[in-house]
Amino acid sequence: MVHINMLDPTASPLDYYGWELRRRREAAGLTLQQLGAIIFCTGSLIGQIETTKKVPTRDFSERVDAGLGTDGQFSRLIGLVLRSQLPTWFQPYAEMEAKAAYISTYQAQLVYGLFQTEEYARAVLATGSPDDLEGLLSARMERQRILERLQPPLTWVVLDEAVLHRPIGGPGVMRRQLERLLEFNEHRWMRIQVLPNSAGEHPGLAGAFNILRFADHPDIFYTEDMMSGHMTADPETIKQASLHYAHLQAAALSVSDSAALIARVMEERYEDRSQRDAVA
Numbered sequence: 001m002v003h004i005n006m007l008d009p010t011a012s013p014l015d016y017y018g019w020e021l022r023r024r025r026e027a028a029g030l031t032l033q034q035l036g037a038i039i040f041c042t043g044s045l046i047g048q049i050e051t052t053k054k055v056p057t058r059d060f061s062e063r064v065d066a067g068l069g070t071d072g073q074f075s076r077l078i079g080l081v082l083r084s085q086l087p088t089w090f091q092p093y094a095e096m097e098a099k100a101a102y103i104s105t106y107q108a109q110l111v112y113g114l115f116q117t118e119e120y121a122r123a124v125l126a127t128g129s130p131d132d133l134e135g136l137l138s139a140r141m142e143r144q145r146i147l148e149r150l151q152p153p154l155t156w157v158v159l160d161e162a163v164l165h166r167p168i169g170g171p172g173v174m175r176r177q178l179e180r181l182l183e184f185n186e187h188r189w190m191r192i193q194v195l196p197n198s199a200g201e202h203p204g205l206a207g208a209f210n211i212l213r214f215a216d217h218p219d220i221f222y223t224e225d226m227m228s229g230h231m232t233a234d235p236e237t238i239k240q241a242s243l244h245y246a247h248l249q250a251a252a253l254s255v256s257d258s259a260a261l262i263a264r265v266m267e268e269r270y271e272d273r274s275q276r277d278a279v280a
Contacts, residue, residue: 007019007022007050007051007052012052012084013077013080013081013083013084014052014055014081014084014085015052016077017049017056017074017077017078017081018049018050018051018052019050020073020074020077021046021049021050021056021064021074022050024064024068024070024073025046025050025068028068031043032044032046032047032050035064035067035068038067039060039063039064039066039067040063041060041063045060054134055081055082055085055132055134055135055138056074056078056081057078057138058075058078058082058138058142061074061075061077061078062074062075078142079142079145082135082138082139082142083095083139083142083143085132085135085136085138085139086136086139086143089227089228089229090224090229092229092231093210093222093229093231094143096212096217096220096222096231097114097143097146097210097212098143098146099214099217100153100212100213100214101153101154101213101214101215102153102154102155102156102212102213102214103153103154103155103156103210103211103212103213104156104158104210104211104213104245105155105156105157105158105208105209105210105211106157106158106160106195106204106208106209106210106245106248107157107158107159107160107163107208108160108162108163108204108207108208109160109162109163109166109208110124110163110166110168111159111163111177111181112155112157112159113140113143113144114143114144114146114147114155115157115180115181115184115192116140116144116177117173117176117177117180118137118141119169119172119173119176119177120168120169120173120174120176120177121137121140121141122137122169123168123169123170123173124168125137125140147189147190151189152189152190153189154189154190155189155190155191156190156191156193156249157190157191157192157193158193158194158195158204158245158248158249158252159181159192159193159194159195159258160194160195160204161194161195161196161197161261162197164178164194164261164262164265164269165265165269167269167270171269171270171271172270174266174269174270175266175270175271175272178262178263178265178266178270179266181262182259182262182263182266185255185258185259185262191255192255192258192259192262193249193252193253193254193255193258194252194253194257194258194261194262195248195251195252195253196252196253196261199251199252202247202248202251203243203244203245203247203248204244204248207223208223208224209221209222209223209241209244210222210223211238211241211242211245218233218235218238219233219238219242220232220233220238221233221234221237221238221241
């Protein structure tokens, strides 16, 4: 007799997803292989998702909805599933980030998570040697969907110049990441300023931080260390953080000068060797 792994659909969003996928597939009278043929993947992959051994992606969910005629059920559920894959301590911030009307962030080490390319994010996340890199990566990419809304949050990033020079993932990855930053800087709802090395000492020396503002909720200040995140709505903290951020903006290059610096670093430090070789 084939052993069937029985899931508790109340245990987690991922367990519910797997349980519901199996229920819907069996209700349609399909084997794993038959459904796989319909949605262009292996039956083994579907089985692993049904038993929570693999985390589904948004693309997989959309194909399941089309193949089983489930009226977008799995496409709606996948956001909850992927958010549940984020570190437990980070989930409260991610929930508030998704509701924010205005995001102000200073980043000293890395490109802000919402602005990271998939390649860059993979290289960053891999440094922690996670058990499920793909699940974490999918969760980070899911966070970025808030920027695709008709009216996304106004997002203002002050980026330390050191971030541009830190070769995360190698030259090709960095070139594509800086290209992405230039694209964001042309977006109506997004702005990037670079804090140059010449700024010397500044209020951001203590590390990265974010300020979230809402239409109907007190502002939130967020920062994190290596192992956890810290979020507060304390008015005095928000006041002090906002003052620090104003000083950082004043010390940073203008938006247009920042774009010029990003482009210059991209061309000088992360030259596209394939184009150079083609020209040669």
